[in-house]
Every structure is written in structure tokens, then in C-alpha cells.
Amino acid sequence: MMGLSHDTVVGFAKSFGLFYLIALSIGICVYVFWPRNRDRFRRAKHSIMDDEDGPLTGEDRQ
Amino acid sequence: MITRFTIAERQASLVLLLLMTLAGLAMAAAGAGDAMGVHGFIVLFASLGLIFVVGGALYDPAPTEDRSRAYYDDPIKVGIVLAMIWAVIAMGVGDWVAWMLAFPDLRFDGAWSGFGRMRPVHTTGIIFGFGGNALIATSFHVMQRTCRARLAGQIAPWFVILGYNLFVVMAVTGYMMGVTQSKEYAEAEWYADIWLVIVWVVYFVLYLRTLARRNEPHIYVANWYYMAFILVVAVLHIVNNLAVPASFTAAKSYSLFSGVQDAMTQWWYGHNAVAFFLTSGFLGMLYYYLPKRANRPIYSYRLSILSFWGITFFYIWVGSHHLHYTALPHWVQTLGMTFSVMLLVPSWASAGNALMTLNGAWHKVRDDATLRFMFVAAVFYGLSTFEGSFLAIRPVNSLSHYTDWTVAHVHAGAMGWVALITFGAIYAAVPMIWRRETMYSWKMVEWHFWLALAGTLIYVFAMWNSGIVQGLMWRTYTEGGTLRYSFLDTMIAMHPYYIARGIGGLLFLAGAVIGFINIWMTIRAVGSDSKVLDVPTESEAGEPAVPVAE
Ligand code: HEM
Ligand code: HEM
Numbered sequence: 353m354m355g356l357s358h359d360t361v362v363g364f365a366k367s368f369g370l371f372y373l374i375a376l377s378i379g380i381c382v383y384v385f386w387p388r389n390r391d392r393f394r395r396a397k398h399s400i401m402d403d404e405d406g407p408l409t410g411e412d413r414q
Numbered sequence: 415m416i417t418r419f420t421i422a423e424r425q426a427s428l429v430l431l432l433l434m435t436l437a438g439l440a441m442a443a444a445g446a447g448d449a450m451g452v453h454g455f456i457v458l459f460a461s462l463g464l465i466f467v468v469g470g471a472l473y474d475p476a477p478t479e480d481r482s483r484a485y486y487d488d489p490i491k492v493g494i495v496l497a498m499i500w501a502v503i504a505m506g507v508g509d510w511v512a513w514m515l516a517f518p519d520l521r522f523d524g525a526w527s528g529f530g531r532m533r534p535v536h537t538t539g540i541i542f543g544f545g546g547n548a549l550i551a552t553s554f555h556v557m558q559r560t561c562r563a564r565l566a567g568q569i570a571p572w573f574v575i576l577g578y579n580l581f582v583v584m585a586v587t588g589y590m591m592g593v594t595q596s597k598e599y600a601e602a603e604w605y606a607d608i609w610l611v612i613v614w615v616v617y618f619v620l621y622l623r624t625l626a627r628r629n630e631p632h633i634y635v636a637n638w639y640y641m642a643f644i645l646v647v648a649v650l651h652i653v654n655n656l657a658v659p660a661s662f663t664a665a666k667s668y669s670l671f672s673g674v675q676d677a678m679t680q681w682w683y684g685h686n687a688v689a690f691f692l693t694s695g696f697l698g699m700l701y702y703y704l705p706k707r708a709n710r711p712i713y714s715y716r717l718s719i720l721s722f723w724g725i726t727f728f729y730i731w732v733g734s735h736h737l738h739y740t741a742l743p744h745w746v747q748t749l750g751m752t753f754s755v756m757l758l759v760p761s762w763a764s765a766g767n768a769l770m771t772l773n774g775a776w777h778k779v780r781d782d783a784t785l786r787f788m789f790v791a792a793v794f795y796g797l798s799t800f801e802g803s804f805l806a807i808r809p810v811n812s813l814s815h816y817t818d819w820t821v822a823h824v825h826a827g828a829m830g831w832v833a834l835i836t837f838g839a840i841y842a843a844v845p846m847i848w849r850r851e852t853m854y855s856w857k858m859v860e861w862h863f864w865l866a867l868a869g870t871l872i873y874v875f876a877m878w879n880s881g882i883v884q885g886l887m888w889r890t891y892t893e894g895g896t897l898r899y900s901f902l903d904t905m906i907a908m909h910p911y912y913i914a915r916g917i918g919g920l921l922f923l924a925g926a927v928i929g930f931i932n933i934w935m936t937i938r939a940v941g942s943d944s945k946v947l948d949v950p951t952e953s954e955a956g957e958p959a960v961p962v963a964e
Binding site (some may be wrong): 362373376377380381383384385392393394395396397398399400401403404406407408409 | 482483485560562563629630631634636702705706709711712715716720723727745846
């Protein structure tokens with residue numbers, strides 16, 4: 353317990369915390385704007401309009 | 415409903431129920447004389463009752479349904495009805511509590527009926543009973559539809575819905591007997607908490623297994639919000655409730671945390687309960703039912719993903735804004751404050767996304783009260799998150815904290831956002847799930863809408879006034895440097911606002927009762943024929959009648 357002083361923990365939280373937040377934000381922006389994901393997102397956003405008919409089974413899947 | 419179980423599933427449920435009966439019996443015996451004993455009897459009778467239900471249908475014919483072609487909607491139906499029952503109970507208690515604050519005699523001298531016990535009955539009943547059931551039920555609906563796959567299990571969804579309600583019943587009855595951990599929104603004691611962990615893990619696994627079955631390549635964004643709700647609530651619940659029972663045969667336990675650590679853990683839990691219970695899951699509802707009802711895809715799918723991660727990251731850090739000017743280190747308070755202000759960005763992105771989706775379909779919003787519920791909910795979401803970010807600023811909080819301003823903020827969020835989006839989602843879901851053309855009465859939906867809106871506005875404006883008056887009176891000094899007003903003076907000043915709140919609450923409650931009746935009449939299919947699908951969901955349809963057991 354002694355090695356883990358309050359100041360050490362605070363220092364870690366303040367430095368690592370900042371960098372991982374920035375890294376995650378960049379990662380998410382890359383994912384969202386990745387050109388190849390465009391079609392997936394478009395399909396997903398329209399897919400919910402017509403989904404009450406029951407689960408898709410093998411034959412229905414294109 | 416039991417007839418959809420295979421014989422093996424009926425037997426398995428009986429075994430499970432038998433185990434629960436034994437657990438109830440053990441609790442009742444060991445905890446005799448304590449609240450735990452009463453809870454033992456509740457578990458015992460609930461399980462016995464279900465044994466009769468399942469056992470009575472044990473030898474009914476086996477199901478003929480083709481499960482690969484049908485969604486499993488029975489648990490959703492029960493979840494929606496339970497949500498509405500809890501809504502009426504908990505809003506009723508909320509309004510009683512509101513009148514009690516105006517007229518203290520309304521506590522009626524019972525130990526169980528005091529403000530301190532009835533208030534958590536309101537908060538738990540409304541957040542967990544009403545909100546939780548609505549979240550679980552709609553999540554079962556959304557996950558199946560967006561995955562185009564059936565729920566991954568026949569017993570698990572029932573275990574989740576019924577087990578969850580058992581938790582809420584234990585929590586609420588416990589408070590009336592004086593059981594509490596004294597942690598807001600986490601008052602229930604250790605055995606109820608452990609039970610909720612079991613239920614919640616089953617829920618999480620069920621969700622993951624259904625997603626794994628999906629027939630769509632991409633997981634629709636609403637699911638992400640529901641998943642965040644389930645996962646984070648699990649973590650919050652387990653950490654905040656770490657405690658050592660004083661005895662294994664009684665309810666009392668002692669938290670693992672103390673002092674300022676306890677406070678920080680509690681409000682890390684508390685605010686993330688707001689974030690992941692009262693926001694994230696309901697945003698999942700918004701992202702599914704609003705586009706669907708408006709018949710327009712969400713305005714920007716990318717924005718919905720960006721705001722999802724924004725909300726998820728930022729919310730985790732804001733709990734310390736509940737502890738401004740306390741023993742908590744100053745920088746932790748500042749951290750919470752900063753993140754709270756940043757949180758406005760993804761929050762408004764979600765609200766804006768919803769409103770932009772409706773842009774161009776305003777005639778639908780005007781004509782359709784169901785869509786209007788969702789529209790107004792999005793507006794209140796924007797409003798309450800703006801207010802929240804504002805209240806989190808330390809000097810503002812010095813005025814608002816401890817006053818009714820907080821209560822106004824809570825109910826702008828809880829009634830204006832959470833309850834209205836839920837009613838909108840339920841009105842959208844009920845006809846789909848029960849296969850009706852429409853709700854029984856659209857006029858009743860209109861009535862509900864206007865009562866709910868009026869109730870919310872009256873409530874929130876009354877509490878804003880009361881809170882700011884109260885806050886300002888507390889900080890008014892005389893020339894001699896002493897406080898100008900006594901506590902009693904502030905109480906007298908607040909009295910009229912408390913009466914106004916009671917009236918607002920009554921309107922809101924009346925709306926919910928009308929909603930419940932309307933839903934019930936829709937279920938009973940009064941005056942309507944059930945909708946026939948072009949793809950049969952039950953293979954019994956069109957087949958010769960199955961012989962009925964004698
Ligand atoms: C009929 C409508 C309602 C009425 C009359 C009502 C009334 C009340 C009252 C009187 C309190 C206690 C305030 C105090 O301690 O000074 C309260 C607290 C609370 N209510 Fe409601 N309520 C209603 C609806 C709701 C809804 C729909 C939700 C959530 C979805 C909700 C969530 C809460 C919460 C979280 C608190 C605790 C607030 C805090 O600690 O600051 N209420 N309510
Ligand atoms: C950007 C979003 C939000 C922020 C930054 C925020 C911030 C705050 C702040 C600063 C307080 C007062 C803390 C105190 O003085 O003790 C508070 C209380 C509260 N907020 Fe929010 N809020 C937000 C959104 C919401 C929403 C959408 C809801 C409800 C659905 C909500 C529910 C509550 C509740 C229940 C409390 C009372 C907690 C208690 O003392 O029992 N908040 N919030």
C-alpha cells in the first residue's frame with residue numbers, strides 16, 4: 353500500500369486519463385467516418401423500418 | 415403463455431421454482447422476526463404461485479410453433495403491463511408524498527407511512543419498477559427486431575422479468591419495514607442486491623446471445639445504448655453495494671466504504687444511475703421507436719454513434735458534481751464539473767438528432783399524440799441536460815444544492831424525458847406486439863398527453879420557484895450579518911408551491927391511469943380485429959384446432 357501514495361494515483365489519473373480519452377475519441381471518429389462503414393450505417397438506419405414480420409431465416413437472407 | 419414452453423422447459427421451470435421456494439422457506443425460517451423473514455415469505459408465496467401456474471399447464475399439448483420464424487413476445491407483454499402497474503403505484507405514492515410535504519398530517523401516524531419510508535418507495539417504484547420494466551420489455555422488443563432474430567431462450571426472459579420484479583417488491587416492502595442501506599437509489603439490503611446481480615447477469619447473457627444470433631450485419635445503435643445500460647448498471651450496482659452483512663439471518667449490513675470514499679462511491683453510482691438507467695436505455699428507446707413511428711430513418715446515424723461514445727465516456731466522470739464544497743478533493747470536484755459541462759455536447763447531439771429526424775414531418779407530430787410524446791420527451795431531454803450542466807457549475811450549485819431546484823431538475827428529466835419517452839414507446843409498441851391496428855382509443859392517448867404535459871410543467875415550474883426562493887432566502891443576511899430568515903420562514907414561503915406540485919402530480923397520475931386503461935382495453939381487443947401478418951408468426955394459425963386437454 354505504501355508505494356501507492358495519493359499523489360502517485362492522482363498523477364497517473366491526470367496523465368493517463370487525458371491520453372486515453374484523446375486516443376479513444378480519435379479511434380471513434382475514425383470508425384464513424386471510415387468510408388467503408390458508410391454503407392453499413394446506411395443499411396442499418398433503414399433496416400428498422402420494416403422488421404415486424406418475424407426473424408429472418410436462411411432463405412430470406414440475401 | 416405456458417403452452418409455448420416445450421414439456422422439458424416446463425419441467426425445468428418447475429425445478430427452478432422449487433429451488434426458489436426452498437430458498438424462500440430458508441429465508442423465512444432463518445430470518446424469522448426480521449424483515450428478512452417477511453421477504454422469505456414473499457419469495458415463498460411468489461414461487462408457489464408460479465408453480466401452480468406452470469404445474470397446471472404441465473400436461474397441456476406441446477407447442478407447435480416454429481420458433482425459427484417467430485419472435486418471442488410474451489415476456490414483453492408482461493413487462494409492459496407490469497411497467498404500467500408500477501407507474502400507477504409509484505406515481506400515486508409520489509403524489510401522496512408531495513401532499514405530505516404540504517400537509518404533514520397526511521402521514522397518518524404509521525411507522526411505515528412516514529416521509530422517510532415512502533419517499534424511497536416512490537423513487538424505487540418509479541425508477542426501477544416503472545422505468546426498469548419498460549426498459550427490459552422494450553429491450554426485448556428492440557433486440558429481436560433489429561437483429562431479426564428470436565430471443566435466445568425461452569425461460570431466461572421470464573427469469574429476468576419476474577426475478578427483477580421480485581427484487582423491486584423486496585426493495586419497496588423493505589423500506590416500509592424500515593430496511594435501508596441509506597444509499598440513495600440503492601437502499602435495498604444485501605440479499606436483495608445479490609439477487610439482482612443474478613438476474614442482471616442472466617439479462618446480460620441473454621442480450622449477448624440474442625445479438626450473436628442476429629441476421630443483420632451491423633448492430634443497430636439502439637442496442638448499443640441498451641447494452642451500455644445493462645453493463646454499466648451491473649458494475650455500478652456491484653461496487654456501490656459492497657457490504658458486510660451484520661448477520662446472515664437479518665437484513666442489516668455495513669458498507670465497505672466510509673467517509674468521503676463512501677460519498678464518492680455513492681455519487682459515482684448515483685449519477686451513473688441517472689446516466690445509464692435514466693438516460694442511456696431510454697435513448698435506446700428513442701433511437702428505435704421515434705424513427706419507426708415517424709416512418710423516417712434517424713437523421714444522422716453517424717451522429718448517433720458519436721454521441722453514444724461521448725455520453726458513455728463523459729458521464730462516468732461527473733458524479734463528483736453532487737459533492738461540491740465537501741471534503742472531496744477540490745480537483746475531483748472540478749473534474750466532475752468540467753465533464754458535466756462537456757456532457758452537454760453529446761446530450762444535445764442526441765436531442766438534436768431526434769428533432770432533426772422529425773423535421774419535415776411536423777404534421778405527423780401534430781396529428782399523432784404518440785409521436786408527440788416522443789417529440790416533447792426529446793425537448794425535455796435537451797432542457798434537463800442543459801439545466802444539469804448549469805447546476806454542475808460550482809457557484810451555481812452553491813445556490814441550488816439542498817433546495818427544490820434539484821427536485822425541479824430531477825422531474826424535468828424524469829417526468830419530461832423518461833416518463834414521456836416511455837409512454838410514447840409503449841403506445842408505439844403495444845399495437846405492434848398485440849397485433850392490433852391501433853390503440854383502443856386515440857382520444858385517450860391525447861388526454862394522457864395533455865395531462866402529462868400540463869402535470870410536468872406545473873410540477874417543474876412550482877419547484878423552480880420554490881427552489882430558487884428557498885436558496886435565496888437561505889443566503890439573505892441582515893445588516894448585522896446574521897441570517898435574515900429562519901428555516902420555518904422558508905417552509906412557509908414554499909407551502910403554495912408544494913400545493914401546486916401536488917396538483918401537477920395529480921394530473922400526471924391521472925394521465926397514467928388513463929393510459930393504463932387504454933392499454934388494457936387494447937389488449938382485451940375491445941372493438942378491433944387482430945391484425946393478420948403476411949408472414950405467419952404462429953404456425954397454429956390456419957391449422958386444425960389442437961385438441962384441448964381435459
Ligand atoms: C406523479 C408524478 C410525480 C410526483 C407527484 C412526484 C413527487 C415526488 C416527490 C414529492 C419527491 C420528493 C421530493 C423531496 O424530497 O423534496 C420526489 C422525488 C423523486 N422523484 Fe418523483 N414524482 C413524480 C414522478 C416521478 C417520475 C416519473 C420519476 C422518474 C422516472 C421520479 C423520480 C424521482 C426521483 C429520482 C426523486 C428523488 C429526487 C432527489 O433526490 O433529488 N418522480 N418525487
Ligand atoms: C448533461 C446531463 C446532466 C447533468 C450534467 C446533470 C447534473 C446534475 C447536477 C449538477 C445535479 C445536482 C447535484 C446536487 O446539487 O446535489 C443533478 C441532480 C440530479 N439529476 Fe441531473 N444532470 C443531467 C441530466 C439529468 C437527466 C437527463 C436526469 C433524469 C432523467 C437527471 C436526473 C437527476 C437526478 C435524479 C438528480 C438528483 C440526485 C439526488 O440528489 O438524489 N439528470 N444533476
